[in-house]
Amino acid sequence: MQTLSFDYPAGPPAARRALAGVVGSGDLEVLLEPGDSGRTTVAIATSVDGVDEIWRAVIDRIFADDGLPALKVEINDFGATPAVVRLRIAQAMEQTSPEARHD
Amino acid sequence: MTDVAALLQRQSFVELPARSRCQHLLDDADQRELLGPFERLTSPWLPKQNIVTQSDDGVVIMRGTLGDTKVVIAAVEPAFQGGSMGEVGGAKIAGALACALADAENGDPVVPILLLETGGVRLQEANCGLAAIAEIHDMIVALREHGPVIGVITGPVGCFGGMSIAAGLCSELIVTREARLGLNGPQVIEQEAGVDEFDSRDRPMIWSLLGGEQRVATGLAEALVGDDVAAIRDLLARHVTASPKPLARTTDIARFEALLETVAPTERATARTTRDAFAQTTGAA
Numbered sequence: 001m002q003t004l005s006f007d008y009p010a011g012p013p014a015a016r017r018a019l020a021g022v023v024g025s026g027d028l029e030v031l032l033e034p035g036d037s038g039r040t041t042v043a044i045a046t047s048v049d050g051v052d053e054i055w056r057a058v059i060d061r062i063f064a065d066d067g068l069p070a071l072k073v074e075i076n077d078f079g080a081t082p083a084v085v086r087l088r089i090a091q092a093m094e095q096t097s098p099e100a101r102h103d
Numbered sequence: 104m105t106d107v108a109a110l111l112q113r114q115s116f117v118e119l120p121a122r123s124r125c126q127h128l129l130d131d132a133d134q135r136e137l138l139g140p141f142e143r144l145t146s147p148w149l150p151k152q153n154i155v156t157q158s159d160d161g162v163v164i165m166r167g168t169l170g171d172t173k174v175v176i177a178a179v180e181p182a183f184q185g186g187s188m189g190e191v192g193g194a195k196i197a198g199a200l201a202c203a204l205a206d207a208e209n210g211d212p213v214v215p216i217l218l219l220e221t222g223g224v225r226l227q228e229a230n231c232g233l234a235a236i237a238e239i240h241d242m243i244v245a246l247r248e249h250g251p252v253i254g255v256i257t258g259p260v261g262c263f264g265g266m267s268i269a270a271g272l273c274s275e276l277i278v279t280r281e282a283r284l285g286l287n288g289p290q291v292i293e294q295e296a297g298v299d300e301f302d303s304r305d306r307p308m309i310w311s312l313l314g315g316e317q318r319v320a321t322g323l324a325e326a327l328v329g330d331d332v333a334a335i336r337d338l339l340a341r342h343v344t345a346s347p348k349p350l351a352r353t354t355d356i357a358r359f360e361a362l363l364e365t366v367a368p369t370e371r372a373t374a375r376t377t378r379d380a381f382a383q384t385t386g387a388a
């Protein structure tokens with residue numbers, strides 16, 4: 001297991017929290033909560049060691065846009081591929097938007 | 104296989120993760136999760152062994168109604184660590200059942216429904232998981248005095264180990280054909296008794312002996328249901344309002360001992376011989 005953390009500039013806090021995925025083989029769990037205004041933090045625990053650069057590239061591409069709402073992101077990964085990581089984060093972010101159905 | 108339209112409209116239950124299973128079974132209004140993922144009650148043992156945790160420790164507890172009946176659903180997430188029962192996840196189920204017991208004793212019954220998809224205790228948590236499973240057994244036995252305690256096994260994992268005892272203790276057990284129920288799983292039996300006794304790669308043989316259809320035929324489960332969200336929901340809605348049957352499965356020990364007397368351990372059991380033996384001694388099949 002390896003833990004990673006990243007930090008990005010962001011807009012105002014997200015409207016609500018959201019969850020997507022499970023810690024199953026080839027999948028990951030993404031927890032999003034409203035962050036401190038202006039700052040998004042990403043904390044990752046992954047079962048696969050030594051792929052820091054790939055994580056940085058994938059997460060950078062999503063959160064480098066500083067117009068996004070501020071989020072506290074927690075990722076628990078069980079060997080998901082970059083495509084699955086992007087999909088799960090997108091799925092969770094969709095639920096944090098103010099228009100999303102709240103459940 | 105004739106009704107193609109029905110097949111196309113069917114929504115699989117087996118393919119749903121634990122949280123969605125609960126959400127689909129409960130009425131939309133007033134459903135709420137207890138000790139949800141953002142409480143972050145995760146396993147303290149897994150990180151010490153370099154294993155990634157899940158924010159709900161693989162157990163989802165949800166309160167709500169099914170029809171007009173108050174229910175609490177405890178669902179094990181099959182994908183996380185093989186649906187294994189750790190200390191925290193087990194305690195969540197035991198705690199939910201303890202609350203249901205307190206409610207029942209106060210005359211405000213809440214029917215517990217257990218969605219069991221588990222290989223049993225999480226080996227990394229050993230005795231702590233086993234202690235939680237023992238508490239679950241204790242609570243099920245106490246709750247049965249007040250009303251139904253319903254277990255559901257749908258697959259893909261099945262229900263094994265200490266939690267198979269929990270399934271057996273339920274007053275009603277609902278299974279699919281894909282479900283398996285056994286104290287030991289196929290690989291454990293093969294490891295302990297040899298491949299001649301039980302070939303863990305022989306899938307038709309495994310399902311013929313441990314599968315849902317066989318378990319219903321031998322009276323170890325009450326109802327067989329298809330892998331269909333609506334069908335499972337309808338069946339549960341009927342079971343939560345039914346008064347529980349006499350608990351022959353866990354009280355009539357003499358009959359099962361008589362059954363064991365008839366078993367010749369040198370002969371390989373088949374689905375047919377097992378059903379016949381149960382029919383002769385317990386009246387099932």
